[in-house]
Amino acid sequence: MVVGDRMQHAVFLYDDPARFLAGVGRWVAEGLAADEAVVIVAGGAAHEAIRGSLGVDGDAVAFADMEVIGANPARVIGAVRRFVESGGGRRVRALGLPMWPGRTPAQQREVIAHEAAVNLAFADSPISFLCAYDTSALPAAVVTEARRVHPQVWTADGYADCPQYDMEGLLIGQHPPARPDPLTEPLGVIVDLAGLAVLRVSVAEIAEDAGLSAQRRDELVVAVNEVATNALAHTAHPAFVSRGLDRAEGSLVVEVATHGCIADPLVGRELRPSALGGRGLWIVNQLCDLVETRSGPWGSLTRLHIHLL
């Protein structure tokens, strides 16, 4: 299959560790034979298993820890872009294991949103993604979603178009028709830029009440300040800030909602200073453990998660 400079974004569904490693070994060998820059982004145990099974091929491959760069899935595109830029113009081949059984429900949703965004971010890039999903360990609904966001599937027989791929519906989870239920405790309504200083004090207080360290507190303050600033600067609507504890995620959450909308699905996933609010949301994604962004006719909201340890 001649791919030229086009992106490939394939899902690799497996249910058996031996078949997984054999498939990865073949896929990596193909890339090395074609003089591609190969990177494997996987968490601890999977990383060890893959490294062990690749033998000498493993020496020619770059590794990155998905549990570090992909803990917040919105950081992955930026990390991959950096790898592409450091590759000296060679075609890139990237294996990722973004979805593991311990992923929380909100993380699962954001992994799928990230996979959808990959199709837009790298549409014109010379890169082949292989995203491995363990069908024996992941919920069936997650596997169904994974099929919808990948234009190709990869099997022992090679690449094929993915029949469930649904470009139109890809970002539907990001655009609910009605506003999600707000968090229960309002923190404030910010109507102008003078309100940002007051908001920062309130956020610092709730962070301390929740037992965050001083550094995590300051990081949350920066993140909320950036999102609220964007809301005020780009939508000309007030920002409604609320807070809550997300027990399923184990996190303190601060939500910033506005009647304005966020149009760019890639904003904050790459460092693009020229994009509206691009630097601010990039910073937010690097600081927060998870960021949920939703928009629709009702407006938009951003939920910032900081884990409570």
Place this chain on the structure above:
Amino acid sequence: MRRSGAVAEARGFGPGDHLCWVFDTHEDFRVRAVEFLAEGLDAGERCWYLGSSDVAALRTDLQELGPVDELVGCDALRLVPIEAGYGPDPAQTVRGWARAVEDALVAGHSGLRVVTDCTAVARSAELFHEFARYEMLIDGYYAAGAPLCGMCGFHRPQVGPQRLDELCSLHPSVNLAAAQPFRLHAANPDWALPGIPPALVAVAGEIDLSCVEGFARCLDRSGLFAGGGEMVLDAAELIFIDHRGLVVLDEFARARGGTVVLRDGPYQAGRIVEILELQQVQVEAGSSR
């Protein structure tokens, strides 16, 4: 230790202090001038009151201060038309004040205390830029420990909001009603030569989208770091700076071929610099606030 921050009254100031007082009525300014100068007379400082070119009006303003004619007669108090105190060249004006301080000391005073209604200079489109530069230069002289204590008055309706914001930000102390989110002023106890920019400047308060344009203008007007190299800002009193403020510093430094160092800057500033990979800004000894 010189005072820094917002104040409710013009009392409790001493050598090295530099207060900005924004007023809506001349009466408000007059009352503050009297309380500021009264403490100077008590401390044995020579006092100057600069403002209207009508010296009789200056005399009337200070009636509550005591026997004005007597004080003027023994040169403990001078009433000076504004034109006589400010020339077009900021460095030369600062050197003029340094001489006035020396004269006061020679005459046996403990120092010099000056109240100026700067409105006439600040409202002038031609004079404003140099005047803002002058404020930073003279603040370096204050910060160096000169026995000089000053209060600069600005009439809000005449000076206009944008210039007022800048002028307030360029003073270490400012009255509450005009307090700005951030302050940029001299912080160098060792420097002594009047008329050259202070070698160390403090940035204090909070910088976000509400004031970042003013911050950029203040940096430009300050005349600081014209020589490039490493530009140290004392950031011990900097509470918060968002990425826009840090990008302003990055661009300011790049345009001058140097690097800005935020000494004792907040932890969050260091994180943003790291994340955005800003090349011309360093945050040293960051701490959480």
